[in-house]
Amino acid sequence: MKKYILVLLLAITVSALYGESDPGRGNLPDDQRIADSIRIDSFIRATSSNPDLTEAVRIQLFKEAGVQSNQKGFRRLEAMTLMEIGSFYFNADNYDSARVFFTKGFEFAKQHKLDRAACNFTNNIGSCYLLQNKPARALQFYLQAIDYARQDTALSASALLNVATIFCDLHQYSKAISYSEIALRGGDKVAPVVRASAHLRILKSLYKSDRAAEAPAQIAAIEELLQAGDNPVIRAQFQVLQGHHLLETGxxxxxxxxxxxxxxxxxxxxxxxxxxxxxxxxxxxxxxxxxxxxxxxxxxxxxxxxxxxxxxxxxxxxxxxxxxxxxxxxxxxxxxxxxxxxxxxxxxxxxxxxxxxxxxxxxxxxxxxxxxxxxxxxxxxxxxxxQIRQKNLINYALIGALIITAGLSLLLYRIYRQKQQLQQRMISELEKDRELDITRSILLGQEEERKRLAKDLHDGLGGMLSSVKFAFQRSKATDGASINETRYTHASDLLDQSITELRRIAHNMIPESLAKYGIAAAIRDYCTSINKSGELKVVFQSMNADDVKPDLTVSNTIFRIVQELLNNVLRHAQAQQAIVQLSRESNTLSITVEDDGRGFDLSVSAKEDGMGWCNIRNRVKFLKGQMDIQSSPGNGTYVHVAINLKS
CATH class of the missing domain: 1.25.40.10 (Tetratricopeptide repeat domain)
Structure with a gap:
């Protein structure tokens, strides 16, 4: 019965590898890469499910699939061929050969950072040791599989159930129950056969540890799983377990x-x-x-x-x-x-x-x-x-070791404390330097804004007002008595444009809607102004954020972040469209700016940050927020900023 359950769990780990993505090498066209992946995947499945193949032919076909996968760069499929060969030997009770290929698969998965595959390979190595009457070695690999699952209880459920089986066989029922309950935490993500087996382990442990009063809940759970999809093996196990309990109770x-x-x-x-x-x-x-x-x-x-x-x-x-x-x-x-x-x-x-x-x-x-x-x-x-005469010598040695250990411990503790204090001073100095950098960057940003404002006033509004003055002077008739209507109208239009330009400059300094209606309204107005200019199509979306009104300093800083991000899109991205999203969940305000432009290489950008990105990063740090940037050449840019409004 134990072997059959391990075979079922092995099948689950094999099918899990089929579900992982495998992009292959990037130098192949997308259509060709997908077609090659499907072809090799189908070939492996067909070889695995063909009962007429001899052992030598089956193994040779799997190895050929592995060579093709390696040439195409399909790491998941290459791992799959090793899993299939190991599974074939496992099902044939050749556990030494199975363990050889599972071990090769584990080393391959570890090399290429395929954590799910590494988890499944170590779990199957443990099952080989368990069926070879080496539960201690099996337990080591099961625990290693649980570690590779990275707290994913659905992925680690099989290994957890195997650990529970070991402890149940060794009459350590409390541990068997504990590991079975952990395996069940994945809920519906865990395969039904694993959940049913976990309930069976708990039920058996309850019966064996005189806790039969707790059994009805486990019995109900097993019967519910059997009704959802009847499994003859699980039902037979259930009947055998119940039969033993009835026999023991008369x-x-x-x-x-x-x-x-x-x-x-x-x-x-x-x-x-x-x-x-x-x-x-x-x-x-x-x-x-x-x-x-x-x-x-x-x-x-x-x-x-x-x-x-x-x-x-x-x-x-x-x-x-x-x-x-x-x-x-x-x-x-x-x-x-x-x-x-x-x-x-x-x-x-x-x-x-x-x-x-x-x-x-x-x-x-x-x-x-x-x-x-x-x-x-x-x-x-x-x-x-x-060897009773050695007892005193051992005691003396233990006492001496304790004294030496105590002295070393005291010395190590003092060294540790000194290192801690030194590290704390270094952290404080680094924190001060970071705050100075942020302040310096903000001041530089403010200086840049002042220069831009001065340029707008001098080149824009100043020039327009000079034109207004000249136009009014020319609107007079040559005799100094009447007014030239055409020139007067032109002068009036120039004056209107000057007023509009003045409002634009004032709006860029602190948008009027920012103080009156909040951050969402200010960003919406700014996006509308960009749309009217025709340079870029901007879609603004506000989700549960229309009523967000932090203090003016925070609001202005958030507005500047969005303004600088959109300015980067206008200046550098060569984009057709951008999406700006503002959302609030509890006390967290999220800002997302995404464009369909040319993108850039993040590794190069990290070395060559301009003033724009520097200002954005420091404003986010000033608000104690977090920023995530995703971009690559030809794929646009995605920027997400999260700010805790309480902090």
Whole structure:
């Protein structure tokens, strides 16, 4: 049963790799790259699903697909070929070969930063070790898979469930429940078979730890999952687990009926992996009903499967049940032989339990507790070998080590404190320098605005007023008595234009709508003025931000940020259209400016920031906000600024 669940989890990890994107090399046209990716992907799927291929042909086809993927730069598909070869050997019970290809896949995924693939490869390596009766090694790789999942419980669910299985087999039921519950946190993102198996692990742990009163919630969850999509294997597992519980609580007849129902769910695909445990249950129910002969027949079937598949825990339990059956049949010599075989496997299990416990303590960084346990084990071993005379020497060595450790700890603590104080001073100095840089940049920005204002007044408004004066002088008739109407009208028009220009300059300094109606209205007016100029089409969108009215200094700074971003678009982007979005969520105000222009290289821009970008960055820092810039040549520019209004 354990092997079949691991096969299902392996299939889930393989399908997860099919779902990842794989852009390939950028020197191929998009259509060609997509076509090549689909062709190789389809080839791998067809090879995997063809039951008529021999082992040699199947492996060769996968390797050829890997070579093609490598040539095209399809890293995901190259990892997929290694996963498929490893899965083939895994399903054929060749765990050493499977582990070789899973390990190659893990190194490849780590090299190319394919974290999802790395997670799945390490999880499958752990499953190989688990089925080779090395649960301690398996646990190390399962925990590594959980780490690669990066807190994504849906991705790590399979590894978490495998960890729960190890602890359940080793009778550490509280840990089995804990890891199963973590696996369920992914909700509907987790595959139904994983969720159902997690509930089964919790249910079994509750039964084994005398917490049957908590079982109904788990039973309801399993039945709900089975109703949503019936899975014969999960249903059979559920019936076997319930049957064992009924047998232990004295309901032998009901347990026997559940065993028969589970046998009816067996198919050719799952019989080898599931039937042995069902035969064990059937044997125990028959033994409880005093049908020793039938019990012996079922146990013989279970033993044959357990030996064939190498399921050592199943083999251990079968030997124990055969000893009970032989004892019930008064075959005491046979009972003693089976009990001896059971004890050999049981002693082996105890050794593995210690190894798993130590690895678990290491993974949880329980250093102090682990050290006490190791010292205690070493002391007991010394006493068993009769080396009592070394006890005092060990104690002296421990005392000396403690004294040295205490002295070193005090010295290291003082060094640490000095480093901390030095770092704090450096941080304070850097903070002061940063504040000076921001202030200097703001002052430079203000100076630039003053220069621009002076230029507007001198070149724009000053020139227009001079023209008005000259026009009025010429509007007089030559005799000094009458007025030339045409020239007078022209002078009046020039005066109107001067007034308009004056308003434009005043609006650029502090928009009137900014003080009256808030930041959204001011930005909307500014976007409208750009649209009227015909230089650029600007679409403005306000989402829950029309009533945002921070103090004038903050509002003016936000307006200048938007103004500078749009000026950059007008001067440099060669864009046809820009979108400006202003949105508010709780206390966060978000500003987004996006254009369809020529874009730029961010790595080059970081070295050659002009005054415009410098002013924008420092205004954002002044508001204690955050800014994100995304751009590349030919793909436009996207700028997002987030400001906490409370700060």
């Amino acid at each position: 309901f032998s007849q009901k347990a026997d009926l559940l065993a028969d129902a589970a046998l009816g769910l067996l198919t050719d695909e799952n019989e080898d992996y599931l039937s042995a445990e069902i035969y064990n249950l059937k044997a125990m129910t028959q033994l409880a009903l005093h049908n020793t002969k039938n019990a012996t027949l079922y146990l013989a079937k279970a033993l044959a499967i357990a030996k064939k598949k190498g399921e050592w825990m199943l083999l251990r339990d079968t030997y124990f049940n055969m000893a009970k059956a032989a004892e019930a049949g008064k075959q005491f010599e046979e009972a003693n032989r089976y009990l001896h075989l059971y004890e050999e496997l049981k002693d082996k299990t105890r050794g593995e339990e210690v190894a798993v416990l130590l690895n678990t303590l290491e993974s949880e960084y329980e250093t102090e507790k682990r050290s006490r346990q190791i010292n205690q084990l070493q002391l007991e071993h010394s006493l068993q070998e009769g």
